[in-house]
Amino acid sequence: MNEWVEKLALCVERGKVNRDAPWPPDMKGQDGADELAAAALQSGCSPDEVLQGCILGMDRIGKKFSENKAFVPELLMSAKAMTAAMNHLKPYFQSGEVKRKGTFVIGTVAGDLHDIGKNLVAMVAEGGGFEVIDLGTDVSAEKFLKAVDEHPGCVVGISALLTTTMVNMEKVIRTIKEKHPETPIIIGGAPVTQAFADKIGADGYSPDPQGAVEFLNKKVA
Amino acid sequence: MDILAALNAKRVLVSDGAWGTFLQSKGLQPGECPELWNETHREAVLDIARSYIKAGADVIETNSFGGNAVKLAHYGFSDRASELSEKAAEISRQAAGMEHGVLGSIGPSGKILLMGDVTEEELYEAFRVQAQALERGGADAVICETFAAIDEATIAVKAAKENTRLPVICTFTFNKISQNEYRTMMGVSPAEAAAAALEAGADMIGTNCGNGMAQMVDIVRQMRAAAPQVPIVVHANAGAPILIDDQTVFPETPSMMADLVPALIEAGADIIGGCCGTTPEHIRAIAAAVRRYTA
Numbered sequence: 414m415n416e417w418v419e420k421l422a423l424c425v426e427r428g429k430v431n432r433d434a435p436w437p438p439d440m441k442g443q444d445g446a447d448e449l450a451a452a453a454l455q456s457g458c459s460p461d462e463v464l465q466g467c468i469l470g471m472d473r474i475g476k477k478f479s480e481n482k483a484f485v486p487e488l489l490m491s492a493k494a495m496t497a498a499m500n501h502l503k504p505y506f507q508s509g510e511v512k513r514k515g516t517f518v519i520g521t522v523a524g525d526l527h528d529i530g531k532n533l534v535a536m537v538a539e540g541g542g543f544e545v546i547d548l549g550t551d552v553s554a555e556k557f558l559k560a561v562d563e564h565p566g567c568v569v570g571i572s573a574l575l576t577t578t579m580v581n582m583e584k585v586i587r588t589i590k591e592k593h594p595e596t597p598i599i600i601g602g603a604p605v606t607q608a609f610a611d612k613i614g615a616d617g618y619s620p621d622p623q624g625a626v627e628f629l630n631k632k633v634a
Numbered sequence: 635m636d637i638l639a640a641l642n643a644k645r646v647l648v649s650d651g652a653w654g655t656f657l658q659s660k661g662l663q664p665g666e667c668p669e670l671w672n673e674t675h676r677e678a679v680l681d682i683a684r685s686y687i688k689a690g691a692d693v694i695e696t697n698s699f700g701g702n703a704v705k706l707a708h709y710g711f712s713d714r715a716s717e718l719s720e721k722a723a724e725i726s727r728q729a730a731g732m733e734h735g736v737l738g739s740i741g742p743s744g745k746i747l748l749m750g751d752v753t754e755e756e757l758y759e760a761f762r763v764q765a766q767a768l769e770r771g772g773a774d775a776v777i778c779e780t781f782a783a784i785d786e787a788t789i790a791v792k793a794a795k796e797n798t799r800l801p802v803i804c805t806f807t808f809n810k811i812s813q814n815e816y817r818t819m820m821g822v823s824p825a826e827a828a829a830a831a832l833e834a835g836a837d838m839i840g841t842n843c844g845n846g847m848a849q850m851v852d853i854v855r856q857m858r859a860a861a862p863q864v865p866i867v868v869h870a871n872a873g874a875p876i877l878i879d880d881q882t883v884f885p886e887t888p889s890m891m892a893d894l895v896p897a898l899i900e901a902g903a904d905i906i907g908g909c910c911g912t913t914p915e916h917i918r919a920i921a922a923a924v925r926r927y928t929a
Contacts, residue, residue, distance in 0.1 A: 481811040481812065481817070483821075484817060484818075484819065484820055484821025485746070485782075485819050485820050485821065486748055486783075486820055486821060487821070489746065489748050489749060490748070523664075523665070524663075524664030524665040525664070525665075526665075526708050526744070527744070528744075529744070529746065529819075532749075551665060575664070576875045576877060576882035577658060577664050577882060578664050579877070580877075580880050581664070604875055604877070604882075606877075609877060
């Protein structure tokens with residue numbers, strides 16, 4: 414593997430944003446994802462390889478998170494490092510030189526204002542190589558449908574933290590599937606289970622962000 | 635009521651049960667601001683407070699869990715944080731009289747400091763305003779509850795401690811990650827949470843919400859080992875919620891929870907009550923079990 418890819422993946426996995434960042438303490442004073450991405454591109458790495466480094470690093474931290482070997486702070490720092498590296502790819506995304514794997518439309522269901530879980534999934538999906546359209550919290554079925562209309566071929570993710578709001582997911586799924594039966598929909602959130610997902614007609618369920626990315630990869634493959 | 639003196643006299647105090655799920659059963663709609671009910675549905679909130687006193691609680695909480703300015707911003711009520719929390723404390727005070735205690739509830743902001751969505755100064759200010767309002771409304775203590783991050787909990791405890799004369803309780807919410815190992819969402823262990831809360835100046839520590847009474851016994855044991863002297867407060871969910879026919883059901887019955895009260899006291903709990911899914915019936919059973927144990 415390209416040496417840059419591995420170096421960048423390590424910065425993303427450890428959450429090393431840039432040279433000045435104090436986190437993690439054992440990498441103090443070293444170059445972070447920001448500097449490495451710039452240097453990699455300058456020394457002839459392809460933008461795709463830089464993206465690969467991000468994906469690899471996020472994949473590693475995502476797995477650790479699923480295994481309870483890393484927690485929200487570590488995941489957030491990794492996402493920050495990933496974003497710092499991805500900023501250098503912006504022109505290549507715009508020119509079409511680098512393509513994302515697909516589009517992921519995500520939001521927290523109507524009546525629910527919680528966004529921490531949804532944001533984590535959005536970050537890990539972005540780090541997994543997807544374009545993320547974040548609709549925010551308290552998102553109505555109509556708003557989800559409009560986003561699917563605007564992003565043909567997208568995958569949809571719906572989040573809920575409360576047992577009282579998770580029941581609103583069914584309406585979103587019905588509304589989208591009526592018009593776009595082929596659109597894959599995954600749901601998640603603390604009270605959500607596979608059995609609930611099956612019952613309301615969701616195509617997937619994941620208890621953690623990594624599972625959502627695996628679902629996305631399967632759907633665009 | 636002097637909570638610490640009452641603890642010395644009675645050894646174990648009984649606290650109240652759920653407010654959020656109780657409000658929902660009284661008609662609070664998803665997306666509606668629970669703290670606004672202190673103004674618009676005062677009688678309903680008072681009725682919840684009274685029903686816990688009637689069930690045998692020594693102390694009750696206040697309908698102010700989400701009443702900090704940062705969280706109220708969702709509803710456009712940030713500038714009403716002070717009056718809504720003051721009203722919350724007044725209502726619980728009215729139900730409690732002078733013989734029972736009022737714990738003024740402060741929940742987390744819903745923002746993560748690490749994300750940069752909110753600053754330490756904004757959080758401190760929001761918690762200060764709320765703690766002072768709870769004191770004005772007649773609370774006997776401030777309870778900062780359901781915290782996951784040490785930085786945010788520390789700010790909440792300090793804001794209450796430095797700006798009121800009330801004793802401050804700080805409780806965290808843990809998930810089980812492996813056999814006998816617990817962490818908050820932010821990766822904090824019960825021992826780390828206990829040490830951080832005390833370091834911030836909390837007078838009592840503890841745990842709330844969670845996945846049922848049995849896990850609370852483990853968590854309290856670990857907190858007690860880390861903090862041998864300080865009173866420990868437990869507000870336990872009636873198990874993890876499950877959905878049956880579109881209805882949220884909390885699986886632990888009053889007697890199931892009450893059966894674990896002796897184990898919880900032996901693990902080190904000093905104030906015992908319920909969280910999501912617990913009702914006055916649960917508190918009645920817990921109170922009876924506490925009285926039996928301490929008799």
